[in-house]
Amino acid sequence: MAGRAMQAGVSTLIPTLTDGMVVLRPLTQDDVPDITQGCQDEVIARWTTVPQPYLAEHAQAFVTEHGPGPNWWQTPTWAITVGGGRWCGTIxxxxxxxxxxxxGFMVAPGSRNRGLATRSLRLTCRWGFAAQDLQVIRWWARVGNDASRSVARNVGFHVHDEILRRALVHRGERVDAWYGDMLPVDAADTPRRPTWQQQDLTAREREVLNHLATGRTNREIAIELGITENTVKNHVRSILEKLPARSRIEAVVIGVQQGLTHLPN
Ligand SMILES: CC(C)(COP(=O)(O)OP(=O)(O)OC[C@H]1O[C@@H](n2cnc3c(N)ncnc32)[C@H](O)[C@@H]1OP(=O)(O)O)[C@@H](O)C(=O)NCCC(=O)NCCS
Known part of the structure; x- marks a missing residue:
């Protein structure tokens, strides 16, 4: 699978997860203004440990650390989006x-109570169990974070009734915590069809994608690679299916976001 390949250092493909509505995609520097704005929220400040005051440089550092890169697999991190658009949250x-x-997850104030956190957590857990062979996923929250507790419960976490006293540290102070855990068996409604991208592009498809990023036509790519135009078309179709993308331009955008290709200088 893509995850294992990356851990072995042979792939740069970071999975994009989707259930058809929510798209979890890698963070990009373009998200910095939205993250900065979202993290001004006092609810996020109350329940998470984001820096206070939250500045653009914090968002920049966050994206640099948690965006696509060699360390991504230690803490897989996605932007929560609707349809792959602007940042609405992080998981x-x-x-x-x-x-x-x-x-860990947060959703920007303007995007709350539309099921985004629930959908995102469900996708992330399914991927963690199926693609990373996780045996347990844990959820912690400060006592009183009812919205987070609802999300965990709705996704299938076994949320314990007990309060774990002084189990978390919040801005230098020990606080009481709620705790939940989820095992693969709790995600029993996992659909048969995976909702993440498993298939890496082949070396040839990467080559074709590089040419797409330069704006070349199928004919020009065919001449460049010494193959028929029809073969180029087949490669393009396969690239669109695997990313997935609806157009050549979108394929290039996703390819750049995932570090599969780059735009010419
Ligand atoms: C927790 C959070 C991510 C939820 O995001 P969201 O996209 O609004 O979540 P969803 O729409 O999927 O679900 C929200 C659930 O919480 C419930 N909820 C919302 N506000 C609530 C409140 N004040 N009290 C109790 N339940 C609440 C909603 O009714 C819904 O549950 P339901 O589907 O059973 O009705 C968001 O509130 C947030 O970012 N909070 C600050 C950061 C945070 O607490 N992160 C989690 C740290 S453990």
């Missing part, structure tokens, strides 16, 4: 390297 899995992970 991550903090891997413990021993078959477990802790989940």
């Amino acid at each position: 991550d899995l903090r891997m413990d390297g021993q078959g477990g992970a802790e989940v």
